[in-house]
Amino acid sequence: MTERDQDTTETDGEPLDLADQELVRDPFTAYAPVRERGRMVRGRVRGVDLMWVATRHDDIRTIMSDPRFTIDATAVPGASVAHRTEQTWQARGMYAGHEKYLRAGIFDADGTDHRRLRGLVTAAFSPRRVAALRPRIDAIAAQLLDRLPDHAENGVVDLVEHFARPLPITVICELIAVPEADRDRWRARSATLSAGVCGEELGEALAGMVEDARTLIDHHAAHPGGDLISELLSPRHRDRLSTDELVALITNLVVAGHITTVNLIANSTEALLTHPDQLALLREDPTLMPYAVDELMRYCGPVVRALPRYATCDTTVGSTPVQAGDAVLPIVSAANRDPAAFTDPDRLDLGRTRRGREPHLGFGHGAHRCLGAHLAQEEAAAALTALFDRVPDLRLATDPKDLRRGTNPVNWHLKALPVRL
Structure with a gap:
């Protein structure tokens, strides 16, 4: 930690503990006092150098789009900058040597590398390609709902x-053609990586997913098909993508393409069941669904914070001076309830x-807007449509205040959602 990171001025105050359970339990409410301050504050994570914490909508839009900020720590001119994401994963238990997959990933690339990596897969997640997947998504949802009563105990199911x-894991595994016999293992490892666990369990899950990705690459190299990975391995693309980059891409697609959508579907279902007036509007007007999914992503979306950005030069964010090399952490859930950007932001509308x-x-x-946004929206729309059409009397099987949420400060999610059919 640098001397400047250790120093906190009187204006900055004591660094904000980003693992504080109040922030984890309800980031929408708990970050509000931070957002209402005149300046950004410093935030701390165990084992990670200090970061500025951005909570205002306009500030976060700036750092996500302004060329004075980069997502790649190595792109800051003239200084060695601590890679906060790498530090975070190391503190959580990532095995030594696996940091190269963070550096090779599409999430941590910028500039020409990011455009190259994103360009290879953008077409697979275009609105047209995602719309073509909708019948298959509907079929998967119907199959799961057919089996739902078999999992119920006294009419209650998680x-x-x-x-x-x-x-979502079925959809993404079909997209990259993970053999059906392996999908439960992929799902379990992805869930572990997103659950907030640390230590050996985290390290083992990440190492296992890397090994699975390498096995999948070998399988598709020997038995090419019509899937995304086989396409990336074709002579047309193979020299544009290293093996480490392809491993990183597969793990990114599975984790990001799976967990965010899982939690969006679960959070949205709970929100609709606890806002019967809004659910009634949706039932009266099914054409409202795309707008409903968009609003649910704002109101109860699972993404608490995005990856940190690094200032490439001395600048300011709002009224806060930021020096070259400083990391700024965007708190998305706070920005999405910012009254300066939304009318009555704490109301589901x-x-x-x-x-x-x-x-x-x-x-x-x-x-860096989410590559799979269209797919996540389509899956959530399909899931909510099918669920409330097939189970019109669906209701929570417990008091909302008794629902258990996970402890991952990055993802706001339910550990379970018991409902009565």
Whole structure:
């Protein structure tokens, strides 16, 4: 930790503990006092150098799109900058040597490398290609709902385990052609990486997913098909992508393409069941669904914070001076409830974006806006449509305040969602 990081001025105050359980349990409410301060504050994570914490909508849009900020720590001119994401994974238990997959990934690349990596897969997640997947997504949702009563005990079933979780992992595994016999293992490892666990369990899960990705690459190299990985291994693309980059891409697609959508479906279901007036609007007007998914991503989206950005020069964010090399951590859940950007931001309003409100930041902004945003929205729309059509009397099987949430400070998620069919 640098001398400047250790120093906190009177204005900055004591660094914010980003693992504080109040922030983890309800980031939408707990980050509000931080957002209302006149300046950004310093935040700390165990084993990671200090970062500025950005909570305002306009500030976060700036750092996500302004060329004075980069997502690649090595791109800061003239100084060696601590890679906060790498430090975070190391503190959580990532095995030595696996940091190269963070550096090789599409999430941590910028500039020409990012454009090259993203360009290879953008077409697979285009609105047209995602729309073509909708019949298959609907079929998977129907199959899961057919089996839902078999998992019920006294009419109660966990919707996370038996609906929200298997739907997205099935879709993404089909997209990259993971053999069906291996999918439970991929799902379990992906869930572990996102659950907030640390130590040997985390290291083992990440190492296992890397090994699975390498095995998958070998399988598709020997038996090419019509899937995305076989396409990337074709002579047309193979010299544009290293093996480490392909391993990183596969793990990124599986973890990001699976967990965010699982939690969006579960969080959205809970929000609709606890806001019956909004659910009634959706039932009365099914054309509202795309706008509803957009609003649900703003109101109860699972992404608490995005990857840190690094200042490439001395600048300011809002009224806060930021020096070259400083890391700024965007708190997306705080920005999505910012009253300066949204009218009555703590109210769920499924028609909000139909009326042309300011866009949320749940899928990011700028060059790094979520690659799979269209797919996540389509899966959530398919899941919610099928669920409430097939189970019109669906209701929570417990008091909402008794629902258990995970401890990962990055992802706001339910550990279980018991519902009565």
